[in-house]
Amino acid sequence: MDDPQPRLDLLADPDPADPSAGRRVVLRGAWTVSQLARPGVWRATGRALQQAAPDRDGLTWDLRGLDAFDHLGAQRLWDHWGGAWPAHWLAEAPQHALLARVAEFGHLPETARTPGPFRRLTALGEGGIAAWRHARDFIALLGATFLDALRWLRRPAAGPWRDFSGQLYHAGATALPITAMVGFLIGVVLAYLLAQQLQAFGADLFIVNILGVSLVRELGPVLAAILIAGRSGSAITAQIGVMRVTEEIDAMRVLGIAPGFRLVLPRAAALALVMPLLTVWTTLAALLGGLVVSDLTLGLGASYFVHELPKAVPVVHLALALGKSAVFGALIALIGCHFGLRVRPDTQSLGQGTTASVVAAIAMVILVDALFAIVFQGVGT
Secondary structure, three states, X not given: OOXXXXXXXXXXXXXXXXXXXXXXXXXXXXXXXXXXXOOOHHHHHHHHXXXXXXXXXXXXXXXXXEEEEOHHHHHHHHHXXXXXXXXXXXXXXXXXXXXXXXXXXXXXXXXXXXXXXXXXXXXHHHHHHHHHHXXXXXXXXXXXXXXXXXXXXXXXXXXXXXXXXXXXXXXXXXXHHHHHHHHHHHHHHHHHHHHHHHHHHOOHHHHHHHHHHHHHHHHHHHHHHHHHHHHHHHHXXXXXXXXXXXXXXXXXXXXXXXXXXXXXXXXHHHHHHHHHHHHHHHHHXXXXXXXXXXXXXXXXOHHHXXXXXXXXXXXXXXXXXXXXXXXXXXXXXXXXXXXXXXXXXXXXXXXXXXXXXXXXXXXXXXXXXXXXXXHOOOOOO
């Protein structure tokens, strides 16, 4: 074997054994895994194959000059042929048998293509089926988590307390700095914009009412939930997804450990408990930012702000905010676990699942907040 480099030559002269064959594509070298996997060789053979389209008239593929030929080389050639035999080709008996095996087993069955006018309708139907499967699996996960919670209540000593406390720390304590910073900045921006508009109408004093109701009832819970969805929701999906990739969840089932009881339940319970606390923390930081701007731009002292805030915001607003924050936390954890458990054993699926988890959690937070706003629109008015 002089040169094992996989290559091909496009010859204009016909085959001496078959003068009617016309031009020939002569494959040379070793079309094997060891040669095709070398740096740059795969792309080089791809460029060479592009110059020899299989549908040219009178083109003959000559494989008899190959030094070595294995399944990868045969698959490479078969894919270039478009999964069909060329009109003219020459090969030895072992090469013919190898290509026949690749032709039979080396490709997935073709799916029927939908005609153009109905292609979008088909895609819409496939999307609807995928959404239904997600909803079905999520409802099943929700029901299983409820049953696990009843089991925990019946036998508190056997509950996953260590996992629960760990999630409280990671989702709650470590999130305090970022939620406080973002809340404070949101309060500053909102108060500054409100101050500009209220000064034009001489209604400076109403800034306390607007900031109080908007931050305590709506912006505080939603802002904290979005931050936790992007921070802890993605972390939950990544953690469980890695366990899927490394087959740790399968090992738990083999050992008789219920994954839902040890993975899903402590995360859902921890976020349901910690989200109201983070909501209060984020809202206080936002109110502090609004207080600072009100003092600097409108001259309202801190004592006036603190004195008027309880009058402007009834306690029922705070109770409503804490209630829906607990719902936000449980949903964020369940969505993160749902997408984590659906991760396939590959890194691409892990990244897609993490991204989908964050998007779905944020969308769910906004949807549930809208439902709370509609259902409880008369509360506190």
